[in-house]
Amino acid sequence: MNTQAQQESQRAPQRHLVIPGDVVAEGRNLKTGPGTYVRDGKLYAARLGLAEERQGVWGVIPLSGVYQPRTGDTIIAIITEVGPSNWLTDINAPYPAPLHSSETPWKIEFGETSEYLKAGDTVLAKILFVDETKKTQITMKEPNLKKLEGGQVIEIQPSKVARVIGRQGSMIQLIKRFTDVWMVVGQNGRVWLNGEVPMIRVAVNTIRLIEQEAHRSGLTDKVTAYLKEASGRSGNEPQPPASRGSAEEF
């Protein structure tokens, strides 16, 4: 396994399916990557996913599971409770996350929080920190972070977020090119869409297709074919001027 692992590191990243308890690697000085643990000199998978070596460290890319907040993630949060100087938000994680009034772009007087955000409002935010007890706080104090007005939010499996975004946002741009729907994808598995209603429907169906086919090959071709048919556009139309903001930058 070890020699095989060394060979693999020469080539493009090889991934193979593992389930909890499968041996991922053996040998001395093993470093535990994400989703792995060491017992008796062997590295085991702790969750179902694809084992991959990166810079000598084996980790498991999950294929399922709930969102685990990480500092710096851009997420879509829904306000659940309003306090005098903070809000409680649902970030689709096992834990609720407070948003303090000082972590917003606005100057808010004590007790006036509800004039800015009410329960049910949706905001684009970032994870400010996650401490060792998993206490999480979020922030909106960055240029792109804002309240998301209008549009609609759908939820996808957090493990599929990377595929919906695509490499450097390629998949988002592809969907946008065909449907002209403005999309924001949060790392927590929420997608906010705004545009013409029939086209939003096409975009949602496309995302569901990506979700379903995420682990199969030839995804981009399938998605392009679907978009061509469903949107009735060739995807080559000139972009409307001032194309409503770029697709999100992650």
Add this chain to the structure above:
Amino acid sequence: MSGGNSGVELIKNGKRLDGRRPDEMRNVTIQAGVLHRADGSAYLEWGGNKVLAAVYGPREAVPRHTQDPNRAVVKCRYNMAAFSVDDRKRPGPDRRSQEISKVIGEAFENVILTEEFPRASVDVNIEILEAEAGTRCAGLTAAAVALADAGIPMKGLIAACAAGKVNDTVVLDLGKAEDNFGQADLPVGYNPHTGEIVLLQMDGHLSPEQFDEAMTMAVEGCKKLYEIQKQALYGRYSDAGSRDHSGGAE
């Protein structure tokens, strides 16, 4: 369970009532990922047993007083459907199902990496749709697959299988008549990675020698179940290993 010899002939010419050898298990089939709304699920058929297991979480543990600040709690609910037995079972938790919920939940606390999710809960729901002896083992075996399918980090899968004594012969995986008229029943939950016993109960009487024999037999049964569990999970994601890397952004 009469404890003594009930006078019912359960073994003829070395064959059991359903034609099995003493060390033979009933047929087991498992399918992973059968429910869309649950985070993870599995459907298992084991002889005449039909079991559905659904897993949710890790998610915020409610009510709050059940939270553990250091680790996740495993909340298991074993339930028999009213139509799962010949006479209608009065619905709702009874003493028996509460006990089974408890022992199965505690078995899983051995393998789930609960320290990763303080204050959260992992909810395991086991629904017995049709019962024919050995439902607690079937429930645990199905729930292990559902947990892996849900992407819950754990050290490995566990499985459970019963052994027992009928007509003074130690047999594996008691059928319905053997359970009702046999002399002993010994359900064993087993961790095939470490060899640990995670569940052990006994009804009836066994001599020390018979106990050892039954234990060995049950552990062998668990190892066979583990292979079936693995195939169920690999089968669900079999096309995942060869994914294209064109859109795989991180």
